[in-house]
Amino acid sequence: MPVFRRRKGNLPRLVPELDDATLGQVRRRLETSWSRGSLDTSVIALVARAIEDAGQDWDRKAHRLEVLAGAAGRAVPDMWRRNSPNDQGAVLLHAWSDLLQAQRGAEVDLAATRDACHLAADLLPADPIPWTLALATLRLERRPHREMSAVWREIKARDLWNREAHLQALAYLSPDECGSTALMLDLLDGIRSVMPPDAPTAGLEIITLVRNYHRAFGADGRAGIGAGEHWRRPDIARALDQAVQDWLRPGFLTHATAVADLNVLAYALVKAARADEALEVLRATNGVATPWPWNTEGDPLERFSHWYGRVGSA
Template sequence: MAFLSSRRGRSRLAPELDDQDLGRLLKNLLATTRASTVGMTDMCVAQISRLLERDPEDWDRRAHRMGVLAEFLAGWRLPRSWATREPRNANALVLYAWSEVALARSQGGLDDAAGVIDSCLRAAELTPQDPTPWVALLRAARLEHWEQPQMFGVWNEVLARDRWNREAYLTMLGYLTPEEAGSRIQVLEFVDALCARMPANAPCAATELTAQVLQYHSVLDRGGFEALVARNHWSRATAAQALDRVAHTWVQPGFLRHARARADLNILAYALMAADRRREARAAFEALGGTVTHWPWQAGGDPLAEFEQAQRRVPRDG
């Protein structure tokens, strides 16, 4: 399955990134089948539960694990079965809701939006300090095209519990793009307000650079002449400055410490190569050690192939 670690040389798709416990769990789950017996399902649930109960107040790590598991289990019966059997288990409720959102992205919408929203709200009542149910609700609300006042209301619930929640900022960023419910001006205002007060190594530090990559992709998607000159995007002041601010800090050992740091380094390596800043990209590739994320590499085709092609273009000398 491409979702798990696939190898071509040293590079690999690893949704768990550097979370070894999560990686082991994904391998164990992969060893089962979607039509597994009740006993096997119980074993999987027990393993998932144990992992999600670790580091109970590390909201950043918790969101990473919940999100990866939800993507992996999208379409499986397990999340719904667990939530049905344990209706007062917040982990079960959130995993079910998040996995339904992950599945809905490929199906065009939620089959049971009311049920998903209710699961998030019940989980929030059971664990009032945990931002994760609100993160899941924010993802569902984006998919359901909620109005901006409602979206910002949910977003504020997340931030009240976890000020620099990476998933919340990136979800709102996507929602505010002109392709969804916002505009280019709203994206700029959102990013500017964040950068004015955010610590440089906060979990949501990639929001600004992600906005630039999204805009770059929107140009590529237009095709024709605009796509041919899309690289000019990175010569504009806002894009160049976004790269300048992070190109030499993120690659320093220990600077980025959040759970999805390697996902952010993938964004950095991709953006530097798109901007033809190949020498600077070398440090990002070295820091990654071959760990590849689907996004943003998948915009050009197979993410592993795109990653490796880009890596080969990096100068070997200083």
């Protein structure tokens, strides 16, 4: 067995691109140029190519847009859209940047953002991402269910198993936002009954289990015995069993954010006191950590590293 702690490439690390090496190169170039004050059209060309090269892999395209919007600040989206107002990638990056700004509490005209989403949808009708971003703006504004349902139909007509869209819908329907536990579980049950097991949405059930755990017991499981019983429920144990069985098979999960799903599964297994399986899942991440759900208990890299370190000593 490799000793992971001695291999620099597998040291625990937080990188927003996950295991997308091309995206990581563009992100670093963008951030370096930004810090040196040397932003120019060549950097925008790299960003444009990374988005375009995702093609119709909508999960990867959404992942790249989200990471690049987070790294670009406002200058790059503004400059690119101003210079290329009918470039679909430019319009989408600008809209995603608006969304991130609004999520951070900045004042953003979300109606104008939705207009940009509609323009992006017209520019590439097959793409579900403009509708997914429109759904995200409806979430932020707590818009009525009928508006959400109309956008949801547009997404499903284009991409049945769009991960980002399903995450947005589940959050909207949660008791924390515009719905209830029953509505959220109804959507999840409907997905689970017909979803291919290796779809980009494969992680939705485990993500929902972790969110429900936090909602019921708090991040540190202060309810003690009750928290332990949560993970021993037969339906939850079966979901974890199935994920461990499937997801660790070579080549089973191929979507762009598979490493994020593996992080959530590892966390759930830790909470379920299934340490040996958690370490197997952590090994599959190759040391790539995600902020959530580890950040619910402190520094995410420290918590991830605490468990990942056991891989190197095994």
